[in-house]
Amino acid sequence: MMMKRSIERELIRQAKSGDGRAIEALIRAHQEALFAFILRMSGRPHVAEDIVQEAFVRVLKNLDRFDTRFRFSTWLFTIAKRLYVNASQKQRPMYDTDAVSIQQGTTQAPVRLSARAEIMNNMRDLIDVALGELNDRQREIILLFHQQNWPIAVIARHLSMPEGTIKSHLHRARKRMKRSIMADHTLQARAEEVWA
Amino acid sequence: MIRLPDNTPDRHRPQRTETATEALERRVLQELSRRTPSPDLTRTIMGRLGYMKAAPQVVRRRRIRRWINRLSLCALALIVVAGGAQVHESGPHARRPRGPTIPAAIGNDVNLHQQRIKGTIRMIRTLAPAAPSRPDDVLDEEVDRSAIGPFRWL
Numbered sequence: 192m193m194m195k196r197s198i199e200r201e202l203i204r205q206a207k208s209g210d211g212r213a214i215e216a217l218i219r220a221h222q223e224a225l226f227a228f229i230l231r232m233s234g235r236p237h238v239a240e241d242i243v244q245e246a247f248v249r250v251l252k253n254l255d256r257f258d259t260r261f262r263f264s265t266w267l268f269t270i271a272k273r274l275y276v277n278a279s280q281k282q283r284p285m286y287d288t289d290a291v292s293i294q295q296g297t298t299q300a301p302v303r304l305s306a307r308a309e310i311m312n313n314m315r316d317l318i319d320v321a322l323g324e325l326n327d328r329q330r331e332i333i334l335l336f337h338q339q340n341w342p343i344a345v346i347a348r349h350l351s352m353p354e355g356t357i358k359s360h361l362h363r364a365r366k367r368m369k370r371s372i373m374a375d376h377t378l379q380a381r382a383e384e385v386w387a
Numbered sequence: 388m389i390r391l392p393d394n395t396p397d398r399h400r401p402q403r404t405e406t407a408t409e410a411l412e413r414r415v416l417q418e419l420s421r422r423t424p425s426p427d428l429t430r431t432i433m434g435r436l437g438y439m440k441a442a443p444q445v446v447r448r449r450r451i452r453r454w455i456n457r458l459s460l461c462a463l464a465l466i467v468v469a470g471g472a473q474v475h476e477s478g479p480h481a482r483r484p485r486g487p488t489i490p491a492a493i494g495n496d497v498n499l500h501q502q503r504i505k506g507t508i509r510m511i512r513t514l515a516p517a518a519p520s521r522p523d524d525v526l527d528e529e530v531d532r533s534a535i536g537p538f539r540w541l
Contacts, residue, residue, distance in 0.1 A: 211433065211438045214433065214436065214438065215429055215433060215438075218428070218429045218432050218433070219429055222425055222427070222428055222429070223422070223423070223424070223425045226423065226425030226426070226428075227422075227423035227425065230423065230425075231419070240426060240428065243425075243428055244428055244431055244432055244435070247428070247432045248432060248435050248436060251432070251436055252436070314414070314415065314418050315418070317415055318415055318418055318419060321415060333416075333419070334419070337416045337417075337419045337420055338419045338420050340420060365412060365416070368412070368415065369411075369412050372411070372415070
């Protein structure tokens, strides 16, 4: 849920003057979206947690340098993305489906999973495989557009790219995701199950 | 047809009659936008920013540790600089003065004066009367004790 710009500006003004409650409100407003984004980028919950923490600490320590003409989330995501790039140079992203599922709140409980939960698990597997096939740039654009619901214009500004390039990246990424799902027979069967 | 939640963004709604593959793709992308619960990192972040209150003992321990770290860092830096200077001075690339340096000149001067003073002292000693060749306790009984002394022959 995006915060109103006027409220965000006011919180930033208060946070700059050292108001702990404003800082807390900013963290609470953005941590979920940022965590979901980095979790999907990295595929590892503990890496996502570290990056989110570090990104918030850096951003809030340098709040004086924040230009209020831009969105706070854009700045936060930029810092987090840089941290992710640094972290991924040390270790490649690995899609640990179980870990992501646990993070999404559906652990394999001893009781039999309902048909709905099973379908959702299959869906998550599909997403993980499909995202794993994308390169970092395509994954980032897909996530910003479909997960974070950022408009094309905002993504273009955020990544310093023309809108047309973003659209073509989106198109190619979707095509690649579809191909990766359809290429695998097991995944295809799961996909049909999901669709049935 | 699958019923979409009311808050589904327009981008995730089908625009026309779609094929099974298209529908699947749309559902996959729609699933992406589903809310992902995240761990609450507020306390940790606030703590790292220094907004969480700590117990006085912890604060004191942290302060001491901080000072120890600073001092050891300073000591380490000094050792490194001194070691570096030492290595540089003993190496072939060290620049050495051609003539005598001020400390060397002062040292020489002090030595010279020391030698002169020593010479003077030695000369004074030679002028002084010779000490008795035997200690008092071994003198003969018949020797007049009052005769011993510098004033006897004056």
